[in-house]
Amino acid sequence: MTVLPVVQLPEPVLKRRAAEVGGITDEVRRLCSDLVETMRASPACVGLAAPQVGVSLRVFCVDVTGHNKAVSCHGTVVLVDPEVLAAGPGATAREGCMSVPDLTGDVTRATELVIRGCTPEGAERVLSVDAFEARAVLHELDHLDGLLFLDRVTSGRLFPRKVYR
Amino acid sequence: MLAVGADRPGIVAAVTGALSEAGANLDDTSMSILHGHFAIAMVVAGPEGLDVAAALAPVAERLDLTVDVRPIPEGTPPTPDGERWSLAVYGADRPGLVAAVTAVVADTGVNVVDLTTRLIGVPTRPVYAMQLELAVPDGVDAAQMKERLAAVAADLGIDCTLTPADADLL
Numbered sequence: 001m002t003v004l005p006v007v008q009l010p011e012p013v014l015k016r017r018a019a020e021v022g023g024i025t026d027e028v029r030r031l032c033s034d035l036v037e038t039m040r041a042s043p044a045c046v047g048l049a050a051p052q053v054g055v056s057l058r059v060f061c062v063d064v065t066g067h068n069k070a071v072s073c074h075g076t077v078v079l080v081d082p083e084v085l086a087a088g089p090g091a092t093a094r095e096g097c098m099s100v101p102d103l104t105g106d107v108t109r110a111t112e113l114v115i116r117g118c119t120p121e122g123a124e125r126v127l128s129v130d131a132f133e134a135r136a137v138l139h140e141l142d143h144l145d146g147l148l149f150l151d152r153v154t155s156g157r158l159f160p161r162k163v164y165r
Numbered sequence: 166m167l168a169v170g171a172d173r174p175g176i177v178a179a180v181t182g183a184l185s186e187a188g189a190n191l192d193d194t195s196m197s198i199l200h201g202h203f204a205i206a207m208v209v210a211g212p213e214g215l216d217v218a219a220a221l222a223p224v225a226e227r228l229d230l231t232v233d234v235r236p237i238p239e240g241t242p243p244t245p246d247g248e249r250w251s252l253a254v255y256g257a258d259r260p261g262l263v264a265a266v267t268a269v270v271a272d273t274g275v276n277v278v279d280l281t282t283r284l285i286g287v288p289t290r291p292v293y294a295m296q297l298e299l300a301v302p303d304g305v306d307a308a309q310m311k312e313r314l315a316a317v318a319a320d321l322g323i324d325c326t327l328t329p330a331d332a333d334l335l
Contacts, residue, residue, distance in 0.1 A: 042334075044333075044334045045334050045335075046333065046334070046335060047335045067333075069333070093333070094249075094330055094331070094332040094333070095332055095333055095335055096332040096333065096334045096335070097334070097335055098334060098335075102243075104249075104332035132333070135333070135335070136333075136335055139335040140335070149335075157279075159249065159278070159279065159298055159330070159332070160243070160244040160278060161332060
């Protein structure tokens with residue numbers, strides 16, 4: 001497993017719709033494990049999508065274990081070609097992003113979510129997530145569509161980000 | 166650079182257009198309508214010898230803007246670091262509200278990062294609404310500030326809510 005460099009704006013890969021993976025290969029499995037490794041290497045980071053490491057494929061990981069806003073928690077989740085099956089009511093909270101330096105903004109996202117995707121082992125997985133885990137998943141799914149939290153800030157205000165040490 | 170004038174369409178386009186033509190580059194900016202007046206505060210970077218005031222003079226004249234330009238020393242830190250908190254304050258309008266609340270904030274050693282206030286409601290019952298973004302430095306006790314704010318709020322008969330505004334890094 002390798003910690004990959006996280007790309008930041010204005011890297012064009014962040015604004016492209018990522019391609020479907022199609023099938024699990026050794027290369028995809030390596031990407032999955034590198035994503036998790038990269039997420040764990042960054043303090044306070046709870047999710048990462050493949051475009052953030054410069055790979056325009058529909059793969060993401062999240063892990064909200066131990067997070068004080070989490071209700072549902074499925075540990076380390078890695079999904080390939082994920083899709084949303086159902087989304088519930090929204091709530092607003094402040095987000096920052098590894099790929100957007102210095103800024104944070106308030107974003108409204110669904111608080112209940114059912115998603116389906118393929119695990120790195122090739123099995124189909126359906127997950128019901130809520131609260132913070134749902135927010136993390138939706139933030140990463142946006143990355144797969146070339147969207148950043150900046151595209152979703154509704155209040156018209158951006159705030160300077162705390163420095164994570 | 167600070168500029169203010171009676172609001173009308175085209176102020177931002179004219180000001181930023183003139184700066185762009187002069188070779189200036191915009192850094193952080195804040196622009197908003199304050200009771201019918203458009204207020205611009207911006208940090209501008211430019212080549213050696215750039216005269217921001219001169220570049221803006223024709224636009225200021227045409228749009229009747231008051232412009233103030235001053236240099237910023239190199240190496241000025243962009244924003245203070247610290248835990249982010251949001252402070253919402255509102256209540257019946259009275260003189261000294263902002264001063265009383267921010268005195269507690271300052272006295273605790275906390276920085277105001279962003280502050281917006283609006284006078285709302287009907288003229289016979291004006292309500293003052295204030296939203297602050299605070300940076301609480303390491304070693305400063307936000308809980309203590311919260312207690313003191315609650316005491317001031319009770320004194321003034323206003324509502325005062327302090328909530329963590331920590332962003333999640335996703």
